[in-house]
Amino acid sequence: MSEQNGGSNFPYEKEELKPEVKAELAKYYASEPDFVTVGPKKYIFLRPYLEDVENVYHMPLRPSDVFVVTYQRSGTTWTQELVWLLANDLDYETAAKIPITERYPFLELFMFFNKEWQQDLLERYEDKDKALDLIEKIAKPVSERLRLAPSPRFIKSHLPMCLLPPKILDTAKVVYVARDPRDVAVSCYHHSKLFKVLDFPSPFKDFWNLFIRNLFTETPFFEHVKEAWEMKDHPNMLFLFYEELIKDLPAAIRRVADFLGKEVTPEQMARLCDHLSFENFKKNESVNYEELREYGVLSSEEKFMRKGKAGGWRSYFDEEMTQQAEKWIEDNLKDTDLRFPTVN
Template structure:
C-alpha cells in the first residue's frame, strides 16, 4: 500500500464470506477484518485504509463520529448549527451530505454497483456529477474542502488519524445497540450498496458476532469512551438527546465556547425536534434516493427517532441474549447507557 498503515488486514474466511454474500447483495468480493479488534469492512477498505489513517487533520476540523444509526444525522445538524452560529438559511440551503463529506462512504460502493448507478443516471449530466462526488473517496473530497471542514465518519478512533484528537474536535454519539441494530437493519435493506435480504433475526446474529460493517460494536464505543475526558472530545448518548435535548444542546454550545439566548436555544431545539427533523429535506439524504442508491420506500433516512423501539423486533430468546451480550461487553468498563440498569 506504500503508505504506513499499522494494522493487518485479513480476508474474512471463505465459508463465512459465502454465507454473508448470500444475504448482502450489494457486495460481490467479500469482506475484511482489520487489526487485533477485527473491525469489519467490505474488501474495498483495503484501498482506503492508509489514506484515511494518514489523512492530514486541520485544527479547525470538526468530526462527528459514531457507530452507524446512533443519532449521527441528528448530532451532525446540532453540531453544525452551533458551530455556525445558528445559520438556518445556510442549513436549509445546503444538504447535510454536502456540509459533511462522509469519510469512508466510497468503501461501501462496489465498482459493479457504481457501474449500475452510472448507467441508471446516464440521462442526466447533473446526476452523474453528483454520483461521482458521492462515490469519490472522502479523503480526496476533503483535500479540496475549505476550512472549517465538518466530517462524518463511522470509523473507530483507532483507524482514524492518530493525531486527530490532539489537533481537531470530535463529537461521538452512542446508542443502545438493540435500537442501533433495528435501525441499521432497515437501512441495510434500503441501501443498494448493502442490499440485505434476510430477516431481522439473522441480521442480529451477524451483528452480535461482529460480522457486519463497522463492528465490533462495543470496541467501537469503548475506544471513544476512553477518550471522553479529552478536551477535544465530546461524548453524547442518543438517549440523552432524546430525553433532554436542551441539556445536550447546552453541552455542545459549551464545547464550542458559544453562548446563545434562551430564545435561540428554544428555536434550535424546535428545529431539531424529531417531527421537524423528519420533514427537513436538507438532512434526509434525499440525494441517495435521487441517485437510486437508496430504494424509495415508505421510510425516510430519518426513521422513528425514538428510544426502545427494539422491543417490537426481539423475541424472548433474543432479548435475553442481548442482555447477556451487553452485560458481558460492559463488564470490563465503566461505560453505561444512561437508561439501562445493567
C-alpha cells in the same frame, strides 16, 4: 489470510474473511458483500475502504476541524445538524440550502459504491453528467476534496477512533455519539434495507445474529464505542449518548455549545429545539437524504429518518433475543465503566 503492510505507513493488517463465513453471509444478503477485516479487533469493512485507508489514517488535520463520529445509526445526522448550527452561529438559511452531505464530507462513504455499482449507474442513467456528479460525490474517496476544502471543515465518520488519524484529539475536536446497541441493531437492519447497495432481504433475527457476531459493517460495535469512551476525558472529545439527547435536548445542546465555545440565549434554544424536533427534522430536505432516491440508490419502502426514539428494539426482540442481548451487553461491559442510559 492476512495482508502484511510491507512499505505501507498504515500500522494494521487487513485480512480476508474465512470461506465458510463468506458462504454464510451469501445466504442472507441478496448480493454477497465483499468484506475484509482490519486491525487486531477485526473491524469489518467493504473492500473498497482499503483503497483510501492510508490517506484517511494520515489525513492532515487543522485546529478548526470538527468531527462527528459514531457507530452508524446512533443519532449521527441529528448531531451533525446540531453541531453545524452551533458552530455556524445558527445559520438556518445556509443549513437549509446546502444538504448535510455537502456540509459534512463522509470519510468512508465511498466504500459502499464499488466500481460495478458505478458502471451500472452510468449504464442505466440517461443523464450521464448527473450520474458522474453523483459518483464524484458519494463513490470517490474524499481525502483529496478535504485537503482542498476551506476551514472550518466538518467531517463525518463511522470509523473507530483507532482508524482515524492517531493524533486527532491533539489537533481537532471530536463529538462522539453512542446509542443502546439493541436500538442500533434495529436501525441498522432498516438501513440495510433502505440502501440497495446493502440489500438485506432476510428477517431481523438473521440480521441480529450477524450483528452480534461482528458480521456487519464497522462492527465490533462494543469495541467501537469503548475506544471512544476511553478518550471521553480529553478536552477535545465530547462523548454523548443518543438517549441523553432524547431525554433532555436543551441540556445536550448546552454541552455541545460549551464544547464549541458558543453561547445560546433562551430564544435561540427554543428555536433550535423546535428545528431539531423529530417531526420537523424528518421533513427537512437538507438532512433526510431523499435527494438520493431519484438515482435509484434508496429502496422505495424505507426512509432514512424512521422513529427518532429510544427503546424501540422491544418491538423486534422475542424472549430468546432479549436474553441473548442482555448477556451480550453484560459480557462486553465487564471490563469498562461504560453504561448506556435508559429512557422510559
